[in-house]
Amino acid sequence: MSDSIPTTTSGYRIDLKAGSFDGLHLDESMPVPALGADDVLISVQAVSLNYRDIAMPLGLYPASARGDVVPCSDGAGTVLAVGSDVKSLKAGDMVCPTFFQDFEDGYATKESRATSLGGLNDGVLRKHAVFKEKGLIKIPDFLSTVEASTLPCAALTAWNALFGVGGRALEPGHWVLTQGSGGVSIFALLFAKALGAHVVATTGDKGKEQRLKDLGADLVINYRENPTWGRTAMEFIEKQGGTGAQHVIEVGGETTMEQSLKAVAPEGLISIIGFLGGSTAERKTGFWDCFASACLVRGVLVGSKKQFRDMLSFMEDNGVRPVVDERTFKFERAREAYEYLEAQKFFGKVVIEVQD
Ligand SMILES: NC(=O)c1ccc[n+]([C@@H]2O[C@H](COP(=O)([O-])OP(=O)(O)OC[C@H]3O[C@@H](n4cnc5c(N)ncnc54)[C@H](OP(=O)(O)O)[C@@H]3O)[C@@H](O)[C@H]2O)c1
Structure with a gap:
């Protein structure tokens, strides 16, 4: 691996047994797995919070979640490296992981629902992450990474x-x-x-x-x-x-x-x-x-990758830009973002800026 491709990264896990935001802890040596043929390594730039992300640690989430999961479904980042079989993405592309990692079109099935991020499977509140090519969507240039981070769950x-x-x-x-x-x-x-x-x-x-x-x-x-x-x-x-x-x-x-x-x-x-x-x-x-x-x-259960593409086209054609709250948070202060969302004084989307 070259210098720009890390083998470890910083990321949060959330201990759901804590029953509060005390369960959120930063792991500064989280392993980054080696790339498989259809994998893509991304540098996460921004993460946006959904109510679901605070509902889980507060014990208010009605669906199941894994005990020590990397939280948050919604983020955007830049591709750092791609596996040998990846054709649709290249280094430098801006992407979002999709909420359901395996849901191309149609209606959500038991299998596609099991691929959700930030609950059952590790999410995006980390500096680097590896996803399958099919679990990522390329984001057009008219959006910033902060704006793009708000799309996978809330907008879709x-x-x-x-x-x-x-x-x-x-x-x-x-x-x-x-x-x-x-x-x-x-x-x-x-x-x-x-x-x-x-x-x-x-x-x-x-x-x-x-x-x-x-x-x-x-x-x-x-x-x-x-x-x-x-x-x-x-x-x-x-x-x-x-x-x-x-x-x-x-x-x-x-x-x-x-x-x-x-x-x-x-x-x-x-x-x-x-x-x-x-x-x-x-x-x-x-x-x-x-x-x-x-x-x-x-x-309604979020949406498919096809709907995500349709939504991006509509947004670009009609000049729709996400409303991001005036306050954003540094990665190291993620807990404050959780507290800010819980206080409900924000307007639109609350975003954590992951990379300095
Ligand atoms: N089914 C799905 O696929 C799916 C996907 C996304 C979200 N959700 C769910 O949808 C809900 C909204 O999610 P979100 O992320 O958009 O939430 P959010 O951004 O955290 O929204 C919070 C805002 O909702 C308003 N609010 C709070 N209590 C309310 C009430 N009783 N009646 C009306 N408005 C109220 C408040 O706005 P004001 O201060 O203006 O009153 C508050 O600031 C959550 O329950 C979430 O889990 C479900």
Whole structure:
């Protein structure tokens, strides 16, 4: 190996048994495996955090994860070296590892779901990593590495929610309801406005209301001040001549679903994505609410590599750039980024800059 190809690197592991961010620890001599024929070595430049990354150490993650995993699914880096069979990538290319390392197209299967990063398999919060060629996607030059790092989970999930079902893809003039100003919701807002759709956005933070309007939200509702925000959204959309939201980006979960069902249009699609609001011991929304709303309800699991390519083309054609929070974090201070995400004072995406 040449000097530029390390045999060890610095990376984080997270001990999930700790039940807190205390489980995050830096290993400065993490081995870098030798390259196989279809492997690619990357120098990770930036990592962006998702709610999932804090939910795991806090014991709030509903799916399984490995005990001492390298955390985080979303990052971007530069190719340092490729194995002898790698044809589509070369040294110097900017790439993102895909959330599912083996999911080219179609619907996620048990096998493809088992290839997710940062939970079941080692993720990107490390300075160097080796991935299979098929688990990487080349990123066009119009994005910086910081921007690109926000795409694999958050952006692709929003894209899949809006465009992933044949016959139900978002169209110009449709209405979208987004919840809060986190990663998935802001990407949904950006994609919807770029397409010429309308957006009702919610937030629980007064200071973020104007920022959502600046991104093009047609109406912003504060869900803390207005607990019947779903009905308010429906009334507003009806006043504009609509029938409700054709797409609801449901990231709150059990606690927000009731209002989502008030805002959705007949035959509209509620994408079940997240669980930010936790669970409730009170009445759970369910069967009869879906029936009464005459809508479609679909669970979304990030997306495929083909959808990632489609999303990148759309972003380039329409000049869509990720919204990155004004504060970024150094690699050595990754824990502060976790705490910052947990405090929910950020807007858009929180990024850790990995290389100096
Ligand atoms: N199924 C999938 O494939 C998939 C993929 C990605 C994410 N997810 C899930 O989707 C959810 C969102 O993920 P994310 O990474 O975008 O989160 P995030 O960036 O951490 O978003 C946090 C923001 O959400 C808003 N929020 C918090 N509680 C809320 C509530 N009860 N109702 C409405 N908004 C609320 C807050 O914004 P304001 O301050 O503006 O209120 C907060 O700042 C998470 O549960 C995550 O696990 C699922």
